[in-house]
Structures are given as C-alpha cells and as structure tokens.
Amino acid sequence: xxxxxxxxxxxxxxxxxxxxxxxxxxxxxxxxxxxxxxxxxxxxxxxxxxxxxxxxxxxxxxxxxxxxxxxxxxxxxxxxxxxxxxxxxxxxxxxxxxxxxxxxxxxxxxxxxxxxxxxxxxxxxxxxxxxxxxxxxxxxxxxxxxxxxxxxxxxxxxxxxxxxxxxxxxxxxxxxxxxxxxxxxxxxxxxxxxxxxxxxxxxxxxxxxxxxxxxxxxxxxxxxxxxxxxxxxxxxxxxxxxxxxxxxxxxxxxxxxxxxxxxxxxxxxxxxxxxxxxxxxxxxxxxxxxxxxxxxxxxxxx
Amino acid sequence: xxxxxxxxxxxxxxxxxxxxxxxxxxxxxxxxxxxxxxxxxxxxxxxxxxxxxxxxxxxxxxxxxxxxxxxxxxxxxxxxxxxxxxxxxxxxxxxxxxxxxxxxxxxxxxxxxxxxxxxxxxxxxxxxxxxxxxxxxxxxxxxxxxxxxxxxxxxxxxxxxxxxxxxxxxxxxxxxxxxxxxxxxxxxxxxxxxxxxxxxxxxxxxxxxxxxxxxxxxxxxxxxxxxxxxxxxxxxxxxxxxxxxxxxxxxxxxxxxxxxxxxxxxxxxxxxxxxxxxxxxxxxxxxxxxxxxxxxxxxxxxxxxx
Numbered sequence: 001x002x003x004x005x006x007x008x009x010x011x012x013x014x015x016x017x018x019x020x021x022x023x024x025x026x027x028x029x030x031x032x033x034x035x036x037x038x039x040x041x042x043x044x045x046x047x048x049x050x051x052x053x054x055x056x057x058x059x060x061x062x063x064x065x066x067x068x069x070x071x072x073x074x075x076x077x078x079x080x081x082x083x084x085x086x087x088x089x090x091x092x093x094x095x096x097x098x099x100x101x102x103x104x105x106x107x108x109x110x111x112x113x114x115x116x117x118x119x120x121x122x123x124x125x126x127x128x129x130x131x132x133x134x135x136x137x138x139x140x141x142x143x144x145x146x147x148x149x150x151x152x153x154x155x156x157x158x159x160x161x162x163x164x165x166x167x168x169x170x171x172x173x174x175x176x177x178x179x180x181x182x183x184x185x186x187x188x189x190x191x192x193x194x195x196x197x198x199x200x201x202x203x204x205x206x207x208x209x210x211x212x213x214x215x216x217x218x219x220x221x222x223x224x225x226x227x228x229x230x231x232x233x234x235x236x237x238x239x240x241x242x243x244x245x246x247x248x249x250x251x252x253x254x255x256x257x258x259x260x261x262x263x264x265x266x267x268x269x270x271x272x273x274x275x276x277x278x279x280x281x282x283x284x285x286x287x288x289x290x291x292x293x294x295x296x297x298x299x300x301x302x
Numbered sequence: 303x304x305x306x307x308x309x310x311x312x313x314x315x316x317x318x319x320x321x322x323x324x325x326x327x328x329x330x331x332x333x334x335x336x337x338x339x340x341x342x343x344x345x346x347x348x349x350x351x352x353x354x355x356x357x358x359x360x361x362x363x364x365x366x367x368x369x370x371x372x373x374x375x376x377x378x379x380x381x382x383x384x385x386x387x388x389x390x391x392x393x394x395x396x397x398x399x400x401x402x403x404x405x406x407x408x409x410x411x412x413x414x415x416x417x418x419x420x421x422x423x424x425x426x427x428x429x430x431x432x433x434x435x436x437x438x439x440x441x442x443x444x445x446x447x448x449x450x451x452x453x454x455x456x457x458x459x460x461x462x463x464x465x466x467x468x469x470x471x472x473x474x475x476x477x478x479x480x481x482x483x484x485x486x487x488x489x490x491x492x493x494x495x496x497x498x499x500x501x502x503x504x505x506x507x508x509x510x511x512x513x514x515x516x517x518x519x520x521x522x523x524x525x526x527x528x529x530x531x532x533x534x535x536x537x538x539x540x541x542x543x544x545x546x547x548x549x550x551x552x553x554x555x556x557x558x559x560x561x562x563x564x565x566x567x568x569x570x571x572x573x574x575x576x577x578x579x580x581x582x583x584x585x586x587x588x589x590x591x592x593x594x595x596x597x598x599x600x601x602x603x604x605x606x607x608x
Binding site for chain 1: 434
C-alpha cells in the first residue's frame with residue numbers, strides 16, 4: 001500500500017486510523033452498499049442459474065468503464081451504462097427454452113471476447129493510465145468520491161425496492177416457470193426485469209472487485225449461504241452477512257498490503273465457500289447415517 | 303378426510319384467501335365445457351369436433367398416442383392456446399380467466415439436484431407465489447400476520463394430505479422423483495382448486511409409487527369434489543379410479559367410461575386398424591396391435607404389457 005501503514009492489531013485503533021482518510025470511509029460505504037445489493041441479486045442469480053449472464057454483464061462493463069475514463073468521466077457511469085444496455089441486449093436475445101441460456105453461449109462468448117478487446121483498446125488509447133487496467137480488472141477502492149457513493153446508494157436503493165416488489169413472483173418464475181405462467185405470473189417480463197437489476201448489481205460489484213472478480217460478491221456469498229441452508233429467508237440474510245464480512249475484511253487487509261482489494265475479497269469469499277461445502281458434506285453424511293436407522297415413513301394407498 | 307375438516311382454520315379465523323372452498327361453494331354447473339372444439343399447432347390440426355363436459359368431482363383421463371394433442375388440451379383449458387373452432391368454457395367463464403382456481407402440474411421434469419430450496423417453499427409458491435411483494439417470516443406480526451399464519455397452516459395441511467411431511471424441510475433437489483411429485487401435487491392443491499390439470503404425473507414414478515399417487519389423486523378428487531383431468535400414457539394405474547376416458551387419436555376422439563372406450567371395436571374404429579383389448583386376471587387392460595407400436599415407437603410403451 002502506498003501509505004506503508006502497518007496494523008496495530010487493535011481493531012478500534014485500526015478502524016480509526018483507516019477511517020481518518022476520507023477515501024477509506026468512502027471505500028467502506030461503497031463496499032457496504034455493493035455487498036448488500038450484490039448478495040441479494042446473487043441469491044436470485046444462483047437460484048435462476050444465470051451466472052453466465054452475470055459474467056457476461058461484467059465483461060460488457062469493462063469497455064464501458066475504460067471508455068468512460070478515456071472520455072474523461074467517472075468509470076461508474078461507464079459501468080452502469082454498459083451493464084444496463086448489455087442486460088437489455090441479453091434479454092432481447094431469443095431464448096432456446098425456459099430458463100436456458102446454454103444455447104446462446106456461442107453468441108455470448110463472442111460478445112464477451114469483443115467486449116474485453118474493446119476495453120483493452122480504450123485503456124491503450126488512454127496513454128497515461130498505466131495502473132488503470134489492473135484497477136478495472138481486479139478492483140480498486142482508491143478514489144471513490146462521495147458523489148460516486150451517492151450514485152451507488154441510489155441505484156442500490158432503487159434496485160432493492162424493485163426486488164422487494166417482484167421478489168416472490170420472481171422466485172416462483174425462477175423455480176417453476178410453467179406453473180407460474182399458468183398462474184398468470186408475467187414470467188418473460190420478470191426475466192427482463194431481473195436481467196436489468198442484475199446489470200445494475202454487476203456494475204456496482206465491478207467497482208469494488210473489478211470486472212474479472214465480480215463473482216466474489218455476486219456468486220460466492222449466495223452459493224455459500226445456499227450450501228448452509230435451504231430456507232430462503234435465512235439464506236438471503238446469510239448471503240448479505242457473508243458479503244459484508246468479506247468486503248470489510250478485504251478492504252481492511254488491502255489497506256495494509258500492496259495487493260488489490262479484489263484479491264482479498266475473492267480469497268475470503270472462496271475460503272468461506274470451501275468451509276460451507278465442508279459443513280454441508282459433513283451434515284449430509286451425518287443425515288445419511290441417521291436415515292438408515294429411522295427410515296422415512298412411506299405413504300400407503302388407503 | 304372430508305372437505306370440511308380440511309377447511310378447519312388453525313387460527314379459528316376463516317380466511318377466504320387460503321381456506322379451501324366448502325362443498326356448497328363448488329361450482330354447480332359443469333367445470334369444463336368444450337363444444338365442437340378444434341385446435342391447430344404448427345399449422346397442423348390436432349383434433350376437431352371435440353365435445354366434452356366435465357362435472358365437479360369427475361376423474362377424467364386423457365389417453366392417446368404421442369403427438370395427438372393431449373397436453374395441448376391442457377393448454378387450451380388453461381387459456382394458453384386459443385381454439386380455431388368451437389368454444390371452451392372453464393369454471394363458467396372463458397379459458398384463462400379463472401386460472402387461480404386451477405391446480406396445474408406440468409409434464410415433468412424433475413428439479414435440478416442443486417436446487418437449494420425446501421419442498422415446503424415449493425408448496426407455498428402454489429398458494430401465494432403469484433402475489434407481488436416479498437414473503438415475510440411467519441412470526442412477523444404486521445401487516446397481515448393472521449393471513450400469514452393461515453397460509454403457513456394451509457401449507458402444513460396439504461403437505462400432510464399428500465404424506466410428504468417427513469421430507470418437506472429437505473432441499474427439493476435432493477428428493478426422489480416420487481417425493482418431488484407428491485410435493486408438486488401438494489403445491490397444485492394448496493389454493494384449494496376446483497380443477498386439477500395433471501400432465502403425466504405418474505410418468506417418472508416406479509410402480510408402487512404410481513399406484514399410491516393415483517390413489518391419492520382419486521381420494522382428493524372424491525373427498526373434495528375436485529374435477530381432475532389427467533393426461534396419461536398408461537391407463538392401468540388409474541383404471542379403477544376413472545369416471546371418464548377421453549381417447550384422442552389422429553382419426554378422431556372417443557369419450558366415455560373406460561369400459562366403453564377401451565374396447566377392441568372402439569379402438570379399431572378410432573385407429574382404422576385391427577386392435578384387440580384383453581383383460582388380464584388382475585383387471586389390467588392390454589392393448590394389442592396398437593398403432594403407435596406399428597409406427598415404430600416401441601421404445602415408448604404407451605400401454606404397459608405384461
């Protein structure tokens with residue numbers, strides 16, 4: 001880290017020291033906002049098995065951010081503009097079957113490569129921007145302005161409010177599209193709305209973890225929570241908690257070390273995921289052991 | 303279990319949104335009427351001149367070879383596909399207008415093994431999944447705490463009704479096909495529908511489970527006077543429970559009691575090729591010379607043969 005600070009290992013003193021710098025306060029504010037939004041959206045993304053769409057959106061955001069820097073505006077605007085536009089494009093692609101994106105993987109893969117290439121071109125055109133590509137790809141928490149924090153907060157509040165309105169029918173349409181259609185749930189419109197919200201969440205997460213590591217906040221907390229519990233309410237709460245923990249830890253450690261914040265957030269999230277899978281397998285082995293003793297009662301015809 | 307005992311509300315506060323309709327609230331007229339109905343799919347006429355009236359509490363099987371439009375009939379009743387001729391009335395209105403009173407079980411499809419959602423949550427979606435907003439926890443007092451407790455109680459009730467309480471709290475992706483099917487039937491039953499549309503619900507089940515699920519559906523049909531339309535490709539597991547068979551074939555359709563429709567002369571007339579129906583000693587029907595088999599679709603056993 002440029003300040004070459006070293007931790008006192010007293011959390012209160014360390015926090016006080018970190019938060020004496022306005023950029024660090026903004027980083028924590030932004031990280032908190034992003035962790036909540038990305039966690040909640042990530043839970044739905046894992047439920048809908050649309051991780052590939054999330055990955056595509058993050059790569060589409062990269063040329064947006066690089067282009068924004070090139071023309072001299074904040075990278076945030078580039079992320080949001082490209083991710084939201086990308087979400088609408090993915091939504092407009094003809095779908096092969098209900099819930100399936102596999103058929104378009106060739107199209108999406110082509111778009112992903114082109115997006116990365118464009119991003120690299122923009123970074124190269126902006127000659128004085130040596131450290132820029134690392135920051136865009138692997139995350140950077142330096143120089144988040146108060147205005148950007150406000151933008152992140154407003155977008156997150158709007159996204160979460162929209163999700164609070166469509167949450168239950170969206171879950172229905174994700175788990176059981178055929179039955180939801182029969183019950184007059186607007187499955188197609190919900191799918192479009194979800195992709196737009198996912199675009200917003202991806203744009204936010206990209207600004208903390210970088211384009212290539214968005215899954216650290218978008219997939220890992222949700223996947224970790226779903227491994228631990230199958231109750232939707234608990235899983236959502238756990239997702240947000242894990243997201244907040246890894247973000248705060250990642251920011252704190254990155255402050256005292258010379259490595260990018262995305263690396264630490266991703267590593268902590270990965271460690272949590274591995275631990276959760278271990279817990280899950282131990283539990284299911286334990287359950288398999290007990291069901292042999294007491295078999296589930298079978299229902300018999302009257 | 304009678305419809306009345308099912309109606310007992312745990313909170314002692316009757317709630318029309320979740321409590322099943324009492325028998326006297328069941329529709330008096332026919333549940334479904336099809337008049338000279340004809341349907342096309344992909345420019346091909348599947349069936350035409352179909353006349354069908356189904357009353358409350360009637361158990362109807364839709365049989366026939368593949369591609370003849372059995373699932374399409376379900377789509378027509380749901381209002382997802384318009385007729386090109388004739389008229390369809392469902393629950394005294396145009397099709398698609400009263401879908402919240404229809405329990406629908408699509409052709410399945412089992413849940414992805416990685417789906418980490420409890421069976422209980424799947425059942426609950428059948429009750430309130432179409433409503434906007436987010437589900438609040440059951441203990442949350444305001445707003446609508448009573449209705450929420452009633453919803454939770456109703457979910458518990460249908461889970462018990464289908465005998466799924468032992469595994470309702472496990473992730474649905476980890477359950478067997480039969481267990482998933484029971485939970486899906488509970489989901490379809492949760493809003494106390496007047497009509498159940500079941501598309502090959504026995505397809506993925508082993509023989510004992512087929513018999514048990516068929517008996518369960520028949521019991522619900524009788525006890526709660528729910529009209530049931532079941533698409534099936536093997537009539538034997540449901541034969542003893544059926545009131546009516548709708549036999550669709552490329553050359554026309556026959557409607558009547560199973561013993562009227564599933565006979566050699568009727569099927570011979572329907573398919574225009576000699577068909578014989580034998581009755582095994584256990585009452586199972588065996589169809590010989592089935593046209594589908596002649597067309598080389600032997601891998602899909604339309605009729606279970608001994």
